[in-house]
Amino acid sequence: MTSTDHNTQWAERDLAHVWHPCTQMKDHESLPPLPLRSARGVWLEDFNGRRYIDAVSSWWVNLFGHSHPVIAEALKDQIDTLDHIMLAGMTHGPAVELAEQLAQLVPDPLTRCFYADNGSAAVEAALKMSFHYWLHQGQTRPRFISLSNSYHGETLGALAVGDVPLYKSTYGPLLLDNIVVPGPDCYERAEGVSWEAHSRAAFAAMEATLAEHAHSASAVIVEPLVQCAGSMRMYHPVYLKLLREACDRYNIHLIADEIAVGFGRTGTLFACEQADIAPDFMCLSKGITGGTLPLSVVMTSEAIYQAFYDDYPTMKAFLHSHSYTGSALACRAALATLSLFRASDVLADVRAKGAAMEAAAAPLRDHPHVGDIRRHGMIMAIELVQDRATKTPFDWTQRRGRRIHRHALTEGVLLRPLGDVVYFMPPYVINQDEIEQMVGAAIRGIDLAVRD
Ligand SMILES: *Cc1c(COP(=O)(O)O)cnc(C)c1O
Numbered sequence: 001m002t003s004t005d006h007n008t009q010w011a012e013r014d015l016a017h018v019w020h021p022c023t024q025m026k027d028h029e030s031l032p033p034l035p036l037r038s039a040r041g042v043w044l045e046d047f048n049g050r051r052y053i054d055a056v057s058s059w060w061v062n063l064f065g066h067s068h069p070v071i072a073e074a075l076k077d078q079i080d081t082l083d084h085i086m087l088a089g090m091t092h093g094p095a096v097e098l099a100e101q102l103a104q105l106v107p108d109p110l111t112r113c114f115y116a117d118n119g120s121a122a123v124e125a126a127l128k129m130s131f132h133y134w135l136h137q138g139q140t141r142p143r144f145i146s147l148s149n150s151y152h153g154e155t156l157g158a159l160a161v162g163d164v165p166l167y168k169s170t171y172g173p174l175l176l177d178n179i180v181v182p183g184p185d186c187y188e189r190a191e192g193v194s195w196e197a198h199s200r201a202a203f204a205a206m207e208a209t210l211a212e213h214a215h216s217a218s219a220v221i222v223e224p225l226v227q228c229a230g231s232m233r234m235y236h237p238v239y240l241k242l243l244r245e246a247c248d249r250y251n252i253h254l255i256a257d258e259i260a261v262g263f264g265r266t267g268t269l270f271a272c273e274q275a276d277i278a279p280d281f282m283c284l285s286k287g288i289t290g291g292t293l294p295l296s297v298v299m300t301s302e303a304i305y306q307a308f309y310d311d312y313p314t315m316k317a318f319l320h321s322h323s324y325t326g327s328a329l330a331c332r333a334a335l336a337t338l339s340l341f342r343a344s345d346v347l348a349d350v351r352a353k354g355a356a357m358e359a360a361a362a363p364l365r366d367h368p369h370v371g372d373i374r375r376h377g378m379i380m381a382i383e384l385v386q387d388r389a390t391k392t393p394f395d396w397t398q399r400r401g402r403r404i405h406r407h408a409l410t411e412g413v414l415l416r417p418l419g420d421v422v423y424f425m426p427p428y429v430i431n432q433d434e435i436e437q438m439v440g441a442a443i444r445g446i447d448l449a450v451r452d
Helices: 003-017 025-029 069-079 093-105 119-136 156-160 165-174 195-216 238-250 271-275 302-307 328-343 346-360 400-410 432-449
Strands: 036-040 043-046 051-054 110-116 143-147 179-181 217-222 253-257 281-284 296-301 370-376 379-384 421-424
Touching: 003 025, 051 432, 069 328, 093 110, 093 296, 093 328, 110 119, 110 302, 119 156, 119 217, 119 253, 119 281, 119 296, 119 302, 143 195, 156 165, 179 195, 195 217, 195 238, 217 238, 238 253, 238 271, 296 302, 346 370, 346 379, 346 432, 379 400, 379 432, 400 421, 400 432, 421 432
Parallel strands: 143 179, 143 217, 217 253, 253 281
Antiparallel strands: 036 043, 043 051, 110 296, 281 296, 370 379, 379 421
């Protein structure tokens, strides 16, 4: 049996039983799922020994490469010591140490760490906490305010505050009545207008919404700087500054969903730092364990924590839980990940490598079918369009992004375009040659994909 047969065999066995996330399974009739047997650094290896650069950090979770020895060692030690205990009524070293370290790292005054086990769960907890806080003040504020094109997860509460029709429309009748405000997306700026001017002008819509609805809404929830699942659309930090000021003026919470952008992605440890603001709640997940195990946290302030702190019969407690909340293994992986941030100047590296990614994409600057190349730190996106001057998109049913995905695989690069937006969010350990291979594969893929 050749090793090619091993790939095929695993794909066939998979398709007999596995239902994949975010996938029209019929697509696998023409392109089966890629069976992988190992992963190390930025490289994924299939059962045929072929290697692929993980240009999307496995859905944005991996920071320092796959199977990083420091994280692997920590996990091996932890599994032999204490695997998992419930975090109600008990505690463990990794949960305590991680909460201490996160409290030091996130902006003041966020000092309290509430654990959950995935990003959507953190968003749900933050929404509930915010609503519950106002209830403790004698106010019922059942609504939330969020931005157009936002994404905050797939569970019903998180989906309700999102705005990507592909994921949301079907479930509309099940969802909370949320207020969506046109956002600061800089792809929509007029010719010659700067990111800052566009983002500043876009704030007028938020100001008007707050004036009208702040009293009936608990919080504004945003993804700082990059709307990742929303086609990697980006904006200027000034919007966050204006938003923080306005949330104070209108007495409403600000929830920063840093699940995708946290832990260095945009060139600062947290994206909020670029606006020099602190939210009332910060949701973190994805990169927190270096991409090894599911974990999430909601960081909040002592003032909010104190609103829930009272004698039991007052029934003020936040009675929310998940079975794997604050798993010792996941917390230990997170501690190892944070140790890697201390071991070298990771953020300088992210900024330099982000610039190198942009330089590698220079040949696309004047491409007739490239409507935009945008970047924050090590997140770069290229928007494919039918007409560059008018930014007219291709007919989405042509699925040109999928052609780029297929081509890149033949060059040993795993890309996963969002529609016709090709993006790069590789692990921070990618080197210059790998950056050139990754972006080069996309450039050639784009040339093929725009032909008819
Ligand atoms: C991925 C993501 C989530 C959801 O996290 P899951 O772990 O996939 O549930 C929420 N918000 C943002 C900004 C994300 O990118």
